[in-house]
Amino acid sequence: MAVDTPGNPFTLSTDALAQLEAIREALLDPSPRRIGRLDQWGLADTYETYAETSTYSEVSIAMDDGTVLDASLSVPRDLAPGQSLPTVVMPAPLIGIGHRAYLGMIPRLTLGGYAVLAYSQRGLAASKGEIHVAGPLDVTDATTVINWLSQHDAVDSERIGFFGSSYGAGTSLLAAARDRRIKAVVGTSAWGDLFTSLYENGTRHLKAFEALVELFGEDRCSEEFRGIIQKIRANTVDDEVREFARARSPKHQLAAYNENRTPILLTTAWHETIFSVPGVVDLFTGLTGPKSLLVQVGDHGNGELPGLAGLLSKPTEMAYRWLDHHLGGHAGDGREPRFGVRSEYMHNLLSDLHHPDWESYTLPQERFHLADAAAGERDARLVRSEPQADWTRSVKATGQGTEVVVAPKLVQTGLAERMGLPHVYKTAEVDRGLAAIWTTDPLERAMRVQGEPAVRVTVKPEEKDATIVAYLLDCDPATGKAAIITHAPYTLTGEQPGQAATVTFSLQPAHYVLAAGRQLQLVIDTHDDFFADANTTPSAIEISSPQGAESYLDIPLDAQD
Template sequence: MSVDSTPGNPFTLNTDDLARLEAIREGLLDPSPRRIGRLDQWGLADTFETYTLTSTYAEVSITMADGTVLDAALSVPRDLAPGQTCPAVVLPAPLINIGHRAYLGMFPRWALGGYAVLAYSQRGLAASKGEIHVAGPQDVADASEIVNWLVGQDAVDPERIGFFGSSYGAGTSLLTAARDPRVKAVAGTSAWGDLFASLYENGTRHLKAFEALVELFDEERCSQEFREVIQKIRANTIDDQVREFAEARSPRNHLAAYNDNRTPILLTTAWHETIFSVPAVVDLFTRLTGPKSLLVQVGDHGNGELPGLAGLLSKPTEMAYRWMDHHLGGSAGDGREPRFGVRSEYMHNLLSDLRHPDWESYALPRQRFHLADAAAGERDGQLTPTGPRPGWSRSVKATGRSTEAVVAPKLIQTGLAERMGLPHVYRTAEIDRGLAAIWATAPLEQAMRVQGDLEVRVTVKPQEKNATIVAYLTDCDPATGKATIITHAPCTLTNEQPGQATTVAFPLQPAHYVLARGRRLQLIIDTHDPFFADANTAPSAIEITSPQGTESYIDIPLGTLD
C-alpha cells in the first residue's frame, strides 16, 4: 500500500489502494467469477480464487461484555477433518480509517498456511463502536474477549493462538500478550516499546507526529481520558496523568510477564522512524529473555511492511509468517527457520541484509569525536578524535524558524523515498551559521560504517530559562556541501537560570549507515525543527561551549566497511 502524496495526513491510502481493498472485500463476500475476475487488474484473481476454494470468509460482529460491538472478519480453512483443529492468528487493526480491512491482502497466505484468521478493528476505529482508548487496559480486555470468542470456534486450537499487528495493532498485540498467557507468539511491525519516550524525547514533545496521529484517531471518537491527555500534551502539561496514561500503554513496562512466560516476540522498526522511539524498541528487545527477533529497516514508520500487508513480499511479513509457523505449527511461510537476534538493512540500501545474534554484537564500539573550534580560515568547527578541546564557544540564535536541517521534510513520505534510494538532500553549505553551529570531521580516508548507538554531550548556556536544541548527524560531501541525514535527536532544558551553563548528554537515534571514502561526518546543532515543540523564547540566543572538565563530544559507533 502506498501513501498518498497529496497534502494532509501521511497515513491516508491512495485511491487505487482503497479500490483494490474494496474489490478484494467484495470478492470474498461474493466469490463469483465476476467478482473475483475484477481482481485480475491487480494480478490477484488467481490468488483469491484459490483462497476462496480452500477457506471460508465472513464479516462478523463481536459484542464485548459492556455491549460495545467490534467489527471483525473471520477466515477458517475448509479442509479440516471432523475434530481437527488449526492454529489461529489474531490481527488487531493498524491506525487507519479502514480498520481491519488493511490486512485483507494477507488473508490468503495465512489461510493457505492452515491458519484460522480473525482481523478486527479496536473500539472506536472504522466500523467498530465505542471510544478510542489507544491500546489501553480496555483495549487489552477487548482483545482477551476476542480470544474467548475465537477459541469458541470448533476449528481453533486454543493452545496455538498468535497475534500479528502493524503500528497501533502491534501495540495492542504486545500489550495483550503481557496480560493473556493464551497468546503463544507475537509479531509486531512498526512497534513501540515506550509510549512516553515516543511522545516526549529528551524532554521534547514530538508534536508533528502527535498531531498527525490525533487527526487520524478523530478526537470526537476518543475517550474522555485520551481527550484530556491530548490537551495536556498540547499545553506542555506533562503531569502524572500523562505519564500514567503512557506507562499503561508501554510494552517495556511488562517485561516480567514476557520473560516469565518466555513469549516469543518479533519486533520491527526503521532507522528514520518519526512516530515511535527506536531506542525504546531496542531497549525492549535487549531486555527480553525469551525467543526474540528484531528487524530494523531503511525508511520510516510503516514503510517496510506496506507491500506485505497488500499481499506482496516484504521482510517484516515474511518474518512474521515464519515466526508463527515456528511457534504455532502452521505453514504460511517459505519453510525456512525464523531469524532470531538482530536483522538489519543499512541506509540507503534496501537490498542489504545483515544478521547478528544480539544487539551487543551488532553495535560497533563507539569512537569519541571531540567538538573543537574552527581551524584557521574555516567557518565550521572540527570533529576530532585527538583529545578534548575546551575553551571555545559558539552562539546560535533562536528565532522560531528552522534551518535547512530538519528531521524529515514529510512524515512517512521522506522515509518512503529513502527506501527507494532517494534520500532527502540537505544543502548544508547554505545553512545560516547564525542559526546553527556545525562541526565536521576531516574527509574519511576509507569507507566507514556507522552502526549502533550514539550520544552527544554539550554545554548549553541559554539567555532564557528554557531552551531546545536539535542535533543532526549527516553524511556530507565536502565538494558540494550537500548532505543526507544519518540520525538526530532533540534535547530541551527547562527551569534553568537564564545565562546558566548546563552540560547535557543525550542519545541520538541509533543508526546503520555506510559512508563512502572522502565524505565527512557533520554535526549540526540548531534551535528549531518543525517536527518538535520549541521551548525557546524568540528572539534569544543560546551559547554552546566546551568547559574544561566537561568538554563537548559526540560518540559514534564507527568502523571500517568490511
C-alpha cells in the first residue's frame, strides 16, 4: 500500500484507496463479481475463503454521552453452541478513511478464529463528536466499545486484545491501562511520551505538529485541544500543555501495566519524525510484564503499511503471533512471539537482530573529542585522543538552514530509506558560515552505531535565547556526500546575552553500519524547518571547548562483525 503525498505526508495513493474500497465492497457484498475485482491485487482467493466462513457488517456504536462511532464487526460463522472467540479491537489510525484502514487485516484475523471490531475514534472519519487526541473521553469510549462487544455471544470477554497503528496505538495503550479486560496490546508506530514528541530539549517539533493538526482538521477538534494548538504555536509551553500531554502518554501508566502484567508489543522506526523514539524506548524499558520492541528502517507508519493492506510486514506478522500467544487464536504462523528487542539496521530491510533487552542492545559509548581544524583544513576534527580545549567556532543564525536537515519530507524520506534510497546530503557544499563541521579520519574497518549518541558543547549566543541542531552523518570522503545517522536539537532560553553555557544532550537512538573508509561527521547549525528555533536573526552563536568542560561526542560504537 503506497503513500502518495502531494501535500499531506499521510495520504494514501489512489491505487491503495481503490484497493481498500474494493475490499470493502467485497466484504459487504461477497458476490463473485465483487470478489473477482480483488484478483488484480492477488486477494481474490483470500476473500472468497473469508466469504464462505465469516460475516462482515458495518455498525454504529453509541457512546455514554450519545456520540455515535462508526465501526465494523467481523465474526466467523457457524460457531458451535456456547462457543466464544478471542476478540481484537482496532481503534483507527489518524487517516481520513478511519477504521477502513484495517480492512486488509480483517480476513487474516477472522480466519484465525477472532472476532474483530474496528472503529473510528470520535471526530474521525464518519464518527461523530470532537477530536480529543486519545484523551480521557477516548479511553472511556474504548471501555464502552468493550461493553458493547461483550453483549455478543461470540465474544469471549476474558480474551480481548487491542491492535492500533499510530493514533490507534496511543488509544490502545491508554485503554489497556484503565480496562483490565484488555489482555494484550499491539501498538505499531506508537508513542510513549507525547510531550517529548512535541517538545525535545526545549525545542518544538513544529513541522510534524502542524502536519498532524492539518490531518485532524482544527474545526473538528475539541475546545481544549484547539487551545493547546494555539499555545504550542505561540511557544507557550505551560503546565496546561504539560498536563494535556501527560494524560495522553502511556509512559505515565507504567504502574497499571506492570500491576496487570499486560503483554505489550511496540514498534517504531529509527528515522521516526512524528513521535519520540526515546519516549517509546523509555516505555518499553519500564515495563516489567511480557514485552517486545521492534525498531525498523524508515519513518512513521512505513513498516506496517503493507501489513495493513493484507500483505506481509514484520509489525503485523509479529502482531498476529503476539495476539495468538496471549489470546489463543491462530492468525499467525504458529511460531512463538519474540520477546525483547528486535531491530533492523539502516538501510538494510533484510537485517534482523535480536537482544533480550535495551540494555544489552546498546553498545558501550566511545568518546570522540571535538578538536579545532588542522592547519590548512576548513573543517574541525573528531579525535579519539585527549580532550581538546581552547578553540572556538562561530555559526550565523540567519533563519535559513543548510542542506543538512532531519528529513526533507516527513514520512516520505523514511519510506525511501526502506527502499534502500537514503537522502544524499552534499556536505562538501554546506556553507561553513552557517554550520560547524567535525569529521573523523576514515574508518579503518566497518563499524556499527547502536544506541543513543550524546553531545557536549559550550554555546555562547549573542542573544539570550538560542537553538542549535546537531546531526551525525556517514560521509564518503571521496565525494563529500553523506547520509544521516541521527540528530537532535537543543534550545537555550533565558540566558544572559553573550554568556556561555555548557550543554549535554542525547541524539535520537540509531542503528547504523558504516563501511570501512567512511567518516563520521558531526554538523551543528542553527536552523531546520523541522523545528521552531529560538534564534534572533541575524546573530551569531559561538561553539567552544573551554578548559575543564571540553566538548565531545559519545557514540555507541563497535567494529561490525
